[in-house]
Amino acid sequence: MPSTNFALMSIDDLREMxxxxxxxxAARVLRVGVREVRLLVDTGQLAGARVGxxxxxxxxxxxxxALLKIRETP
Numbered sequence: 011m012p013s014t015n016f017a018l019m020s021i022d023d024l025r026e027m028x029x030x031x032x033x034x035x036a037a038r039v040l041r042v043g044v045r046e047v048r049l050l051v052d053t054g055q056l057a058g059a060r061v062g063x064x065x066x067x068x069x070x071x072x073x074x075x076a077l078l079k080i081r082e083t084p
Contacts, residue, residue, distance in 0.1 A: 024080060033058075033067040036074055050077070 024039065031039070033047045036056075040047065048067060051058035057073035060066065075081070 024075060024078070027071045027074075029071050031069045031071065031074060033069065036069045039074060040077075 027039070028035075033044050033051075036058075037044045037047045047056065047058075047069070050056035051060075051067055051069070056069060056077050058067050058069040061068055
């Protein structure tokens, strides 16, 4: 994913994010640290999945938008 300044994104820009984000990308959108994103996922406040042998976190765009209370339109 190209370097994007998520802090300056509009709601339409948020809807055009990749379908799946890394914890670092999600942290940029939420303007929190990666540890906070991990905590949100581990406590079930943000739906995410740990995948692969390194258990990296992947977060669906719809889950991130739901946390922000932004509806995704078709």
